[in-house]
Amino acid sequence: MNRLIKNYKAFLIPVGTIATLLLVTSIAKADQVTPDKVATAVDNVWVLVTAFLVFFMQAGFAMVEAGFTRAKNASNIVMKNLMDFAIGSVIFWLFGFAFMFGKDAGGFIGTSGFFLNDSFKHLGLSIPLTSFLMFQTVFAATAATIVSGAMAERTKFIAYCIYSAVISFIIYPVVGHWAWGGGWLSKLGFIDFAGSTVVHSVGGWCALIGAALLGPRIGKYTKDGKVNAIPGHSITLAALGTFILWFGWFGFNPGSTLSGMNEKIGDIAVNTNLAAAMGANLAMIYTWLKYKKPDVSMTLNGALAGLVAITAGCASVNPWGAAIIGGLAGILVVVAVEFIDKKLKIDDPVGAISVHGVCGAFGTLMVGLFALDGGLFYGGGIKQFLVQLAGVASTFVWTTVTAFILFAIIKITVGLRVSEEEEIEGLDVAEHGATAYSDFVMKSQAVK
Template sequence: MEINEFITAIDTIWVLVASALVFFMQAGFAMVETGFTRSKNAGNIIMKNLMDFCIGSLVYWVIGFSIMFGISNSGIIGDISFLSAATFEHLDLTIPKEAFLIFQTVFCATAATIVSGAMAERTKFNAYLVYSFFISLIIYPVVGHWIWGGGWLSELGFMDFAGSTVVHSVGGWSALMGAWIIGPRIGKYSKDGKPTAIPGHSLVLGALGVFILWLGWFGFNPGSTLSGMDSVGISHIFVTTNLAAAASTFVTMAITWIRYGKPDVSMTLNGSLAGLVGITAGTDVVSPVGAVAIGIIAGIVVIYGIEFIDRVLKIDDPVGAIGVHGLCGAVGTIAVGVFAVDGGLLYGGGLDLLLVQALGVFVVALWTLTTTFVVFKSIDKTIGLRVPQEEELKGLDIEEHGIESYADFQIKGVTATN
């Protein structure tokens, strides 16, 4: 085997292993969302996460991949190639096209599935499938083209290494729009507007999901090097990814301990995800110290962001997806302009990178909020977005799927409230 063939083989194996780790994150999202919501809706959430991946895989292969990575048209959208049939030679890949396709497919599915938790416990299953189709078809690929496919933001120097904005903010802003349009769950807010806590049925499942996601992030961020031969870069990314998550988790625990008198378990778990989301944009260009700083910022943002969304905006997000992915994705992306060792504000780079990062965050938010408003409103006016009140009270498992996820363990009469 020639040296170039050996390098290609190593790179390909690494990308495929990373793809498998990112795919496993679907299980993490499913466990987080299931654990943080009520048992009567567990099967429905599992189905939504499963179908996000299946629909996303098909739609992204048919057209989304080419929109994202096809030859750029004025920096806005790629040339469309059905069934990913084009060669994509302009990308100058060092791995087979199929390896790159599957890696990008699991990223697309991640963006789509973030919305499931924010709209949990009151969304029609068929309506959710329509949303999943459109985010994989056009909403996510267009943003991906702007930033990763040679589009106009990449030309400006916008930096988002593994997707704080491309993946997580797109998912977070979509979640914000969907949760706002569909409205809060029954019983979430009292007549005077005060929020009422609706506890999830299993912190154990939620914690399992967070650990799975943390593991998956070691494919999500280091895998974005697309090179198994880049041992130094991969090692650095592993360290910055882990440090940001650890710092955010600790800060979240400490703040909730001080504010609430006891360390809050569910918020601390979200703190772990906040740090992971925040570091994803700059994981390759910040130092370990910078990663810790970004983690600290993300830990603060996730607490006050979730509280603001819940108490001030009165948007019901059962799992905190908007704060974790939308807000921390945005803050983490902007933080690159401060902490990047080459061009960051703290390293003598001036305001140029910071301003480009802020611009990118703004336009992606504007695009995503606008397009998802059209999608969710169209769904709502046609097939309907929300289940009937009786169905919501009884549980989506029974009404949408004809099952009880915990049938052997439920006490008769409990499913209407738990």
Template sequence: METHEFVTAIDTIWVLLAAALVFFMQAGFAMVETGFTRSKNAGNIIMKNLMDFSIGSLTYWIVGFSIMFGISSNGFIGNMNLLSTGSFEHLGLTVPKEAFLIFQTVFCATAATIVSGAMAERTKFNAYLIYSFFISLIIYPVVGHWTWGGGWLDGLGFMDFAGSTVVHSVGGWSALMGAWIIGPRIGKYTKDGKAIAIPGHSLTLGALGVFILWLGWFGFNPGSTLSGMASNDIAHIFVTTNLAAAAGAFITMVITWLRYGKPDVSMTLNGALAGLVGITAGTDVVSAVGSVAIGLIAGVTVVFGIEFIDRVLKVDDPVGAIGVHGICGAVGTVSVGLFAVDGGLFYGGGLQLLFVQVLGVFAVALWTLATSFIVFKTIDSTIGLRVPEEEEVKGLDIEEHGIESYADFQVKGISMTN
């Protein structure tokens, strides 16, 4: 085997392994969302996570991939090649196109699945399928093209290595718009506007989901090198990814302990995710110390961000997806302009990179909020976004899918344990 063939083989194996880890994050999201919501909606959550990946995979393969990585048209959108045909030689890939396609597909699915948690327990299943189609078709691929496909943000020097903004903020801002349009769950707010906590049914499942996501992030960030031969880069990214997550969890625990009198379990779990989301943009260009700083910032941000969304904006987000992915994705992206070893403000780089990072965050937020508003409003005015009140009270599992996720082990009133 010649040297270049050996390098290609190693790079391909690494990208496919990383893609498998990122795919496993779908299970993590499913467990977080299921655990942080009520048992009567567990099956509905599982179906939405399953189908947004399935629909997203097909849609992204047919159209989205070429919009994202086709030859740029005025820096806004890539030229379309149906079914991901074409060589895409302009990308300069060192791995087969198919390896790059599957890696990017699992990223697209991550952006789509973030939305389901924020709109959980009151969204029609068919309405959610339609939205998942559009985020994979156009909303996410256009943002990806701007940054990773040779678009206008890439030309300005915008840095988002693995998607704090491209993936997570796109999902977070879409979740914000969807949750705002659909309205809060029944019983979430009193008549005078006070927020009422609606506990999820299983912290155990939620914690399992967070640990799965933490594991998957070791494919999400290091895998974005697209090279198994870049061993030093991969090792560094593993370290910065892990330290940011740990710092996020730690500071969130401390803050909730001080504010609430006891360390809050669910918020601390979200603190770990906040650190992971925050570091994703600059994981390759910040030092270990910088990654801890970003994790701490994200951990503080997620606590006050979730409280602001819940208590001030009155937007009901059962799992905290908007705070974790939308707000912390933006904060993490801007932090690159501060902590990047080469070009960051704190390292003598001036304001140029920081300005570009802020511009990119606002541009992506504006695009995502505008397009998701159109999609959600159109769905709401046609087939409707929200299930009827009686269905929401009874649970989406029974009404939407005809099942109960947790059997009660009763047959005609006779206990199976007798």
């Protein structure tokens, strides 16, 4: 009997294998599967999965901002991060995507494809247009959400909804067109692979203008101009948000290849991780030496600074370059936070201006030095650095001017800031009629 079973298995296995191969072959022929279709399918899945990772970064931003601010404003922070994606998704689909990727008009802006009523064949995509739209939508939402942290704890919710919509509508898409949509910067050879300037600096510079016009939180500065620290309510939430953002960045940067078949995905992921790690390490060491103790919040921002800085050159530099760029960004963010806080007297509760604006610009410039192809340190001369400088400078001018106009209009119409009483009470109750921690007794944290 055992011998019969063995003979049966010996017969069945090859027959089953042949039948399986025939079945697969017949299905392939029936569906007319080709290598090109397989590659397109892989690219499509890759872009969508990485888009979902970038979408999850919204949760990271919400946790970082909530953790670095007071408990009485936590619901307001979460609501803002929810609504900038909800509002931005619709606005970008209707208008922003066309301004960014529509047919070029003089190198400045796209002029076709509103409401997605165009094939966008001029883009030469290897993936469905809707998948590309999804990927770009989560990027637009990232630019918009950066602003909320710098303006936290004193901004009217209606004002936030308005400026979030406008950023997704025109401010971000114009810069995106210059660099990624066939505009004048792309024709110069500007390198910003995943958006150190296009995404992060746009958000950072909008945050700079918004926070400056809004003014500091009550009690942030004493009468003689000294800084009075207002600690956030949960470093644990801030740390969780940082880990989520770090994780999501593996979609942000490698996903910008728009192809799962691209062999550089691994290189980009390693560069991204090294920059973040070095940013955290050097921020920790720098604060340890400066303050005699390693600062937790600065170390968290150091990791984010490294991620922001490497985003422009993650596909252009080697691991050594990535480590240096990330490490320097980790130090720079500490210096920038102190300068903006103490010298400029601009109150940024989460350090968004320094992390995204300053370190985004820094990382973009570093491509001109560390890029393996065209970087100054690799025999490419000064040309690429000057192109990078042009991109950083023009983005700063466009964003700050348009943001100033936007916030000034909001300020004289619906108003930009809540009343003093509402700020002291907390925006959770004043703006939303509910608290984030309803089972806890909240103590007043207003500084007299």
